[in-house]
Amino acid sequence: MAQTMSGARILMECLQREGVEVIFGYPGGVTLPLYDAMYEGQIRHILVRHEENACFMASGYARSTGKVGVACATSGPGATNLTTGLVDCMMDSIPVVALTGQVSSKLIGSDAFQEADTFGITRSATKHNYLVKDIKELASVIHEAFYIASTGRPGPVLVDITKDVLQGQAHYTPVHAIHLPGYKLVTEGHAGQIRRAAQMMWEASRPYVYAGGGIISSGAHEELRELVETLDAPAVLTLMGLGALPADHPNFISMPGMHGSYAANMGMYECDLLIALGVRFDDRVTGRLASFAPHAKVIHVDIDPAEIGKNRAADLPIVGDAKKVLGRLVKALKESAPEMRGLREKERREWWDQIRAWKEEHPLKPVFSVDEIKPQHLMVELDRLCNGNAIVSVDVGQHQMWAAQFIRFNKPRTWLSSSGLGSMGFGLPAAIGAQVAHPEALVVALVGDGGFQMSIPESSTIANQGLPVKTIIMNNGYLGMVRQWQDLFYQNRLSAVQIEAFPNIEKLADAYGIKGRIVEKPSELRSALEDAFRHPGPVLVDVRVSPFENVYPMVPAGAAINEMVLAPPKPVEVPA
Amino acid sequence: MLMTISLLMENKPGALMRVTGLLSQRGYNIESLTVGRTLDPTLSRMTICVDVEPRLRPLLIKQMNRLVNVLQAHDLTEAPAVIREMVLLRIRVSLENRTAILKEAEIFGARVVDSSVDGFALEASGDPEKLEEFVAVMQTYGDIEVTRSGLVAVSLEPRKLKLAPPIPKGHSESEPVHTR
Numbered sequence: 192m193a194q195t196m197s198g199a200r201i202l203m204e205c206l207q208r209e210g211v212e213v214i215f216g217y218p219g220g221v222t223l224p225l226y227d228a229m230y231e232g233q234i235r236h237i238l239v240r241h242e243e244n245a246c247f248m249a250s251g252y253a254r255s256t257g258k259v260g261v262a263c264a265t266s267g268p269g270a271t272n273l274t275t276g277l278v279d280c281m282m283d284s285i286p287v288v289a290l291t292g293q294v295s296s297k298l299i300g301s302d303a304f305q306e307a308d309t310f311g312i313t314r315s316a317t318k319h320n321y322l323v324k325d326i327k328e329l330a331s332v333i334h335e336a337f338y339i340a341s342t343g344r345p346g347p348v349l350v351d352i353t354k355d356v357l358q359g360q361a362h363y364t365p366v367h368a369i370h371l372p373g374y375k376l377v378t379e380g381h382a383g384q385i386r387r388a389a390q391m392m393w394e395a396s397r398p399y400v401y402a403g404g405g406i407i408s409s410g411a412h413e414e415l416r417e418l419v420e421t422l423d424a425p426a427v428l429t430l431m432g433l434g435a436l437p438a439d440h441p442n443f444i445s446m447p448g449m450h451g452s453y454a455a456n457m458g459m460y461e462c463d464l465l466i467a468l469g470v471r472f473d474d475r476v477t478g479r480l481a482s483f484a485p486h487a488k489v490i491h492v493d494i495d496p497a498e499i500g501k502n503r504a505a506d507l508p509i510v511g512d513a514k515k516v517l518g519r520l521v522k523a524l525k526e527s528a529p530e531m532r533g534l535r536e537k538e539r540r541e542w543w544d545q546i547r548a549w550k551e552e553h554p555l556k557p558v559f560s561v562d563e564i565k566p567q568h569l570m571v572e573l574d575r576l577c578n579g580n581a582i583v584s585v586d587v588g589q590h591q592m593w594a595a596q597f598i599r600f601n602k603p604r605t606w607l608s609s610s611g612l613g614s615m616g617f618g619l620p621a622a623i624g625a626q627v628a629h630p631e632a633l634v635v636a637l638v639g640d641g642g643f644q645m646s647i648p649e650s651s652t653i654a655n656q657g658l659p660v661k662t663i664i665m666n667n668g669y670l671g672m673v674r675q676w677q678d679l680f681y682q683n684r685l686s687a688v689q690i691e692a693f694p695n696i697e698k699l700a701d702a703y704g705i706k707g708r709i710v711e712k713p714s715e716l717r718s719a720l721e722d723a724f725r726h727p728g729p730v731l732v733d734v735r736v737s738p739f740e741n742v743y744p745m746v747p748a749g750a751a752i753n754e755m756v757l758a759p760p761k762p763v764e765v766p767a
Numbered sequence: 768m769l770m771t772i773s774l775l776m777e778n779k780p781g782a783l784m785r786v787t788g789l790l791s792q793r794g795y796n797i798e799s800l801t802v803g804r805t806l807d808p809t810l811s812r813m814t815i816c817v818d819v820e821p822r823l824r825p826l827l828i829k830q831m832n833r834l835v836n837v838l839q840a841h842d843l844t845e846a847p848a849v850i851r852e853m854v855l856l857r858i859r860v861s862l863e864n865r866t867a868i869l870k871e872a873e874i875f876g877a878r879v880v881d882s883s884v885d886g887f888a889l890e891a892s893g894d895p896e897k898l899e900e901f902v903a904v905m906q907t908y909g910d911i912e913v914t915r916s917g918l919v920a921v922s923l924e925p926r927k928l929k930l931a932p933p934i935p936k937g938h939s940e941s942e943p944v945h946t947r
Contacts, residue, residue, distance in 0.1 A: 495833065
């Protein structure tokens with residue numbers, strides 16, 4: 192027999208049925224009934240210090256686990272603060288359900304206190320969103336939200352719930368089925384297309400695998416490895432895809448694109464078959480589209496039909512889930528006739544020789560100095576300490592690119608990066624979300640001095656929750672990536688990029704009651720990082736690095752991918 | 768270039784906003800938009816006329832189909848379809864011109880829906896281009912005021928409507944969760 196429950200209790204019941212373990216949130220006026228229902232504590236709640244970070248934490252949780260992250264905020268400013276995080280999840284296809292309170296149905300449209308048109312504002316920030324004004328709809332909407340967020344191409348879903356729905360009483364019966372007639376998922380992949388793709392792969396002389404975030408969200412990393420090995424093709428991974436293939440894998444080249452390696456980009460340019468898997472031909476990868484992979488036929492596998500042909504026409508499109516499609520592709524490749532498999536043996540050998548030559552010609556080479564800590568030096572040390580096993584959450588800018596170049600990721604879901612939207616202030620809260628999901632794991636928040644100051648308040652959350660996040664600040668005193676562009680493209684007219692009055696990290700950490708350290712000398716770097724990583728609790732480390740280092744290689748905006756600037760145009764001045 | 772889109776969607780609050788939002792966020796200008804209930808009251812049929820670069824048309828259709836509330840979106844720009852529009856036109860007219868106007872109206876198949884000493888209110892429907900001519904002709908007779916309905920279209924191709932089946936609850940437990 193159905194029992195009467197408050198809307199808030201129904202919501203909590205649905206969240207439990209969805210297997211929600213943790214909510215990242217911030218309470219407010221209209222969510223009081225919800226927080227009252229949370230009082231019993233069946234689901235853990237992490238009190239954040241700013242709602243934007245609640246969404247980033249839910250994102251870090253989702254990115255590191257593959258489960259749906261949940262963020263919660265009140266109406267008005269709470270909901271608008273969530274929005275950046277939602278767009279971030281949208282751009283990177285991260286499954287997050289955001290719950291927001293709304294003023295009572297009767298007050299909607301009256302400019303009530305803390306009223307905002309959350310439903311309208313978040314329309315384009317979400318995969319789908321809901322406004323619940325009728326308690327009878329609540330349960331099915333919550334289940335729909337989780338289903339939409341986690342299936343197909345994942346994404347954020349927001350549910351805006353009025354206060355009278357949270358407070359009201361209704362009979363609750365568990366939802367047995369949800370109806371979304373317009374939400375059609377194509378997951379299987381067309382059998383004929385898969386067969387043709389396998390044939391194209393054997394026929395190609397210079398095949399090249401270009402894989403991305405879709406591999407990770409579909410859990411297709413094993414299938415990707417098998418595909419790459421069966422075909423013995425070189426593979427690059429996008430910023431979203433790092434970890435989809437072990438960095439130590441012999442077929443892995445590196446990241447392509449604006450700050451990709453010479454070999455990765457030359458391979459893109461010269462290949463005759465581009466095997467694009469769960470990628471969206473982002474402008475940061477392709478450079479000038481007209482000269483991107485100009486000699487290549489393109490096989491494009493993606494679960495979202497709207498991605499096929501969006502930026503680059505596909506010669507052979509396959510719409511489907513990467514795990515299923517790649518599994519079948521591997522099978523088709525292995526079942527091909529032996530004469531098929533040996534078709535281009537000679538050309539393939541030459542192709543690998545060429546790629547090795549490119550790698551040797553211009554390897555990604557870190558820079559070291561005895562006088563100052565080079566940012567690349569920091570990355571090399573972090574790489575050594577993490578050894579492919581830590582979860583590294585980065586912010587946005589130069590440190591993010593150097594980290595992508597020099598830190599190896601051997602497992603999926605260990606590299607967390609705001610890649611599409613590029614939201615500064617992401618790194619630290621995302622690390623918190625990941626640490627909450629993996630209490631035993633080594634979680635590193637690698638951030639710049641700019642981004643860190645956008646998320647400083649969450650140091651309090653770290654201290655409060657006793658989360659052993661290792662926050663490493665690559666401090667160059669500048670908004671480095673903007674400074675780099677001003678240097679290269681605006682005659683070094685440095686406008687509003689110097690961050691002065693950076694707080695003393697040792698004192699700041701002390702104020703939060705956590706461990707802090709400033710590292711200035713290259714000779715101290717290794718031991719300082721080792722100390723930090725050995726420390727059982729949270730740590731803030733301020734690593735002072737050379738201020739004027741630029742990230743290379745660089746494909747200038749609008750240039751073709753093979754037109755890389757490999758080194759500074761003028762020698763970097765070395766202090767006497 | 769003007770594109771005609773026919774769209775079948777769930778009759779739900781916000782569904783219209785999602786469709787128009789998709790167009791406005793790309794800076795496309797909507798020339799006309801009509802929406803009405805279908806035989807099934809839970810669904811609406813929308814006809815949109817919008818200025819879109821021809822090479823972007825297929826992408827736009829795919830992005831509309833991606834909307835959760837949209838059951839089916841079609842590009843009717845070059846497909847076999849009947850496209851119609853209605854015009855309501857008020858014209859102030861001097862006594863000597865009244866007969867001429869009625870003659871012209873007849874040529875265009877327009878009906879008189881109101882007649883007064885000041886003039887007429889006329890109703891015409893048909894091919895949008897023909898209606899343009901009708902309005903242009905009427906303009907030569909005096910001051911006019913025009914309200915156009917926007918395009919309504921029906922595809923002449925048989926199209927199978929594929930719908931997603933109901934999803935049994937408990938999906939999240941049966942779906943594999945990918946952990947590290």
